[in-house]
Amino acid sequence: MKILHVTNAVGWSGGMEQMGLLLAELKKRGHTNILVCPPGSELISQISPLGIPVHTVPMFQDYDLIAAYRCRRWISQYQPEIVHAHHPIAHAISLLALTATQKPAFVVSRRVSFSPRRNPFSLWKYRSGRIHAYTVVSQSVRQTLIQGGVEPSKIEVIYSAFDPKEFAPKSAHETLKQFLQIPAGHKVVSKIANVAPWKGQKIFLQAAQKALEIKPKIIFLLVGKGTDSLQPEAQRMGISQNVRLLGFREDVTDILSLTDLSVNSAIEGEGLSGAVRESLAMGIPVAASDVSGNREIVQDGKTGYLVAANNPDALARTILQALTDETLSKRMAMKGREWVLQNCSLQVMADKFCQLYERLVTR
Secondary structure: OEEEEEOOOOOOOHHHHHHHHHHHHHHHOOOEEEEEEOOOOHHHHHHHHHOOOEEEOOOOOOOOHHHHHHHHHHHHHHOOOEEEEOOHHHHHHHHHHHOOOOOOEEEEEEOOOOOOOOOHHHHHHHHOOOOOEEEEOOHHHHHHHHHOOOOHHHEEEOOOOEOOOOOOOOOOOHHHHHHOOOOOOOEEEEEEOOOOHHHOHHHHHHHHHHHHHHOOOEEEEEEOOOHHHHHHHHHHOOOHHHEEEEEOOOOHHHHHHOOOEEEEOOOOOOOOOHHHHHHHHOOOOEEEEOOOOHHHHOOEOOOEEEEOOOOHHHHHHHHHHHHHOHHHHHHHHHHHHHHHHHHOEHHHHHHHHHHHHHHHHHO
């Protein structure tokens, strides 16, 4: 099967990581892939060992007619059975490129639970009959699309994946522990996410401040693009000695190996948190805000702790509870590991995408 993938993403993100995993697995299974993306996309270097053809097209906005014309040219050249748009601007540009055509089949992925806008262009973009299928990363994202007017039969839930070989239980990385200056006897609480207002980094810091008033022997790690910019905030709050702001890191498994509790403090929009998924895969206890896709992966009291969103007091209490009752936290983490292995492994995700592609081509 031949699939032409389109993304407008440039910087590294969870969605881009999912694309890389899917492209590698499809290649392994003998499918032909073509990637259309903006110049400078970090995905290009990530997939370069795969030998996949890459064509760069600047993509500035939803109604970028020049980008749509260029995408249509690559579609005409390669004649794929499937065009798969992986991000919102790519969705709109691909739809413009495929207007007035019947083939190929068109698939759109959506990974956030924000509701579609209600302006005329957005209504056309999401309700168009030219789109054959949507893939979403959680039931909550599915519901937002249905509320936005998308035909329910077009929407298929395919959970985002992780590589079980990479994310597996492992011993603490002692060299990294020394580098991060984590004192003996201190617990480690991590939040891994690129900085964004809806990701809740400031809620995390406020909860850290409150938890440290009761239990001073905790080190809080913030990992992801932009987290190093929060240093003034940590200093203003008087907790900078207990906070490590690490910025973008590639050694996530090593960081998680030091972690006693992995936190997701998003206040909205969370489709299916990669950090929560990967933490559970490694058997790390998790606490997540009670929003959208978090509710599906974290079953409160069974696979982790669910916490009221945008509530630093509640998050602080949960952090203290999780670190105090380590036996319960670890038992829930192992239940969570079972869940993600059954629902979110790379094999499961790739199987579902291949089955969807084959159904659409046959239809």
